[in-house]
Amino acid sequence: MSGKQDAGPRIALLVARFNSMITGHLERAARERLLREGIAEDRIESFHVPGAWDLPQAAQWILSEGRHDALIAIGCVIRGETAHFDYVAGHASDGLGRVALHKDTPIVFGVLTADNAEQALARALPSGANKGAEFAESALSLVALRDAVWELDEP
Structure with missing residues (x-):
């Protein structure tokens, strides 16, 4: 699939609901940046999963459709008093990486990992350094790079 359509590339926002106060801000910022970059609203599709653990499997399902x-996989894992943080963050990172290597569709790792809620909020609130816009910029850059590489093969 090429990102050269007049309305722009089709972008999937895959968002974990856990820590939704944070992931909601990230999703909104990503969507707003995509719109500012000229991507039509109907080219941006949101999907939601319960938590960051679920992101890799859902990403695989979504990308298998080829649309x-x-x-952009968005989640937030905040360290607690147990090793649960390490398992969830590691699974999300490793799983999304594996899916990315087996698909020709760019996947942006937009999972915040933080020691506490304050750190996560500082990277998600509109008044702070909201990373959602950066995730959108990364997605568009990767689509452009992939398309440029693919064009090298054309006669």
Whole structure:
């Protein structure tokens, strides 16, 4: 699939609901940046999963349909008193990496990992350094790079 359509590439926003106060801000910022970059609203599709653990499997399902030019996986894992943080963050990172290597569709790793809620909020609130816009920029850059590489093969 090429991102050269007049309305722009099709972008999937895959968002974990856990820590939704944070992931909601990230999703909104990503969507707003995509719109500012000229991507039509109907080219941006949101999907939601319970938590960050579920992101890799859902990403695989979504990308298997072949309808999207990029996927932004958004989640937030905050360290607690047990090793659960390490398992969830590691699974999300490793799983999304494996899916990315087996698909020709760029996947942006938009999972915040923080020691506490304050750190996560500082990276998600509109008044702070909201990373959602950066995730959107990364997706568009990767689509452009992939398309440029693919064009090298054309006669």
